[in-house]
Amino acid sequence: RDRERVIECLAAVAWEANQPLRIETVTVAPPKAHEVRVKIHSTGVCHTDASTLWGRDPEGPGGLFPTILGHEGAGVVESVGDGVTNVKPGDHVIPLWLPQCGRCRACGKTNLCENVWKMMGKGCLLDGTSRFACGGRTLYHYMGTSTFSGYTVLPDVSVVKVGAVFCPGFALDIVSDALPISPSARLDRACLLGCGIPTGYGSALNTAKVVEGSSVAVWGLGTIGLAAVMGARKAKAKRIIGVDINPNKFQIGKKFGCTEFVNPNDHGDRPIQDVLADMTDGGLDFTFECIGNIHTMASLPRRRAALESLQKGWGVSTIVGVAGRGLEVSFPPFQLLLGRKWTGSFFGDYRGDDLPGLVEEYLKGELMVDEFVTQELQLDDINKAFDSLREGRGLRSVVTF
Ligand code: APR
Ligand code: ZN
Ligand code: ZN
Structure with a gap:
């Protein structure tokens, strides 16, 4: 048999x-x-x-x-x-x-x-x-x-x-x-x-639950980040800012839904959260760290990018990238005291049962x-x-x- x-x-x-x-x-x-x-x-x-x-x-x-x-x-x-x-x-x-x-x-x-x-x-x-x-x-x-x-x-x-x-x-x-x-x-x-596409896509749709009309920034325009961008677009975010040190990513970012780009290397020593705060009247509604770099997540003083770029009171930052073993992040608790929310997403909060629906979205040309x-x-x-x-x-x- x-x-x-x-x-x-x-x-x-x-x-x-x-x-x-x-x-x-x-x-x-x-x-x-x-x-x-x-x-x-x-x-x-x-x-x-x-x-x-x-x-x-x-x-x-x-x-x-x-x-x-x-x-x-x-x-x-x-x-x-x-x-x-x-x-x-x-x-x-x-x-x-x-x-x-x-x-x-x-x-x-x-x-x-x-x-x-x-x-x-x-x-x-x-x-x-x-x-x-x-x-x-x-x-x-x-x-x-x-x-x-x-x-x-x-x-x-x-x-x-x-x-x-x-x-x-x-x-x-x-x-x-x-x-x-x-x-x-x-x-x-x-x-x-x-793996990769649901991980990013679901981080925006299921974990952060990006809302219509909101402002979003995504660090790292690899597979994970671009899928997060695609999720933010699906949720009808108004502004989706791609943040990447490789300017070649900007072209492809646009295809997935980025409306703007920031290359941290274009801003010298200026903390990227300050650049973004200027662009967004104080901060973003949603940020996503899709690199796996503790410095872009929250850690390096003056470079607490994804967390500190949030609007105080309601901004939500989601960690999607996987940081290396043994690494830790630190930040002043005041960041959270002011109502910023910090969370993480694993496989985009999708369950196995959700995958046939994603296949269907793909076949309909929506994903x-x-x-x-x-x-x-x-x-x-x-x-x-x-x-x-x-x-x-x-x-x-x-x-x-
Ligand atoms: N600032 C901004 N962008 C950066 C930085 C930085 N300091 N460092 C790297 N990048 C960009 C790269 O230029 C690249 O476009 O992040 C992107 C990462 O993309 P990929 O290497 O293709 O990674 P991806 O497959 O999307 O996975 C990202 O998720 O699954 C985890 O382990 C994986 O942690 C990794 C992350
Ligand atoms: Zn994987
Ligand atoms: Zn179980």
Whole structure:
């Protein structure tokens, strides 16, 4: 029976930190109860994959190796274990690195499930074991997704079915090794809804809840920041100021909804919060830090950019970028005493159940996704995606299997 078969496929294996990924033939064991085996069609490469590979995880011991990285993928269910009811073979799915069990105290309030969280950091599935092996060695899972593999195994709560209802082309082709996945499915675009785009988009719409007519500033016009800009535009913000030290980002910023730009380097030693206060009659309604830099968040004296740029009384600043391990921010509490609000957003406050709606928005042309793809690669060239991240070139790289 299909679902009991061990599959051999190609995967990009991270044998150790700070070494290029190596393309290897790996074995992928069948799914156990409440697990799903997915044939990955494509995957984006996110900064978090790079942080782990480069030994800079913001939390924990700094990554478990050898492992198969990747958490921004899309694919098709190949087989399911006992008790799986949410998907069946042939379904198009997006793997979730932040799934919800739906039963715990946290799932009732947030997307930060207490149960599935525990497994992610341990590099294994919920039963504490791995389905991956290569050359006699067991490989760790990564973020519960490991999308840099031709096939991966996930808990059933970690896959969300997309497309079937909203886009017939997505779900019609039946998948087996003999039948390639239909290229019309555009899973090589939908994969980006697995991490970067919702992270920024939802920070504006769900976390900060940007309101119509408001003024917004976004620090860092990478994938995350541009998606936040897009969210602010969706919420009908009146002014959306992009703040970036790379003037080449201004062109693309406009495409996503920026109405103005500020390059801190054009203002010498003048604190950027003062520049913005002048532009906005005292401060902004909403700011977003999408770089992961503690100085633009709040910290360096005279450069407490995103927090201090807020209008006192009601401004809301949201941290979206991930700062490096061990770093801390400090600021005078008076900033908050005056009613500025400071918060953070994780995966844009989206839950897995929200993703089909985002796919629908994309298919209706209301959510830009294609525009984020600046490099398309085959698996063999996956290390080029990491080079691009290191050099700060482009937005997202999509790797297709
Ligand atoms: N001031 C303003 N802009 C800056 C600064 C700075 N001090 N430093 C960097 N930038 C700009 C860069 O020029 C770039 O345009 O921030 C942008 C960052 O974009 P990317 O590197 O493409 O990052 P992105 O993928 O959007 O992720 C941003 O979110 O997921 C996290 O770990 C990720 O913390 C990172 C952040
Ligand atoms: Zn990510
Ligand atoms: Zn839960």
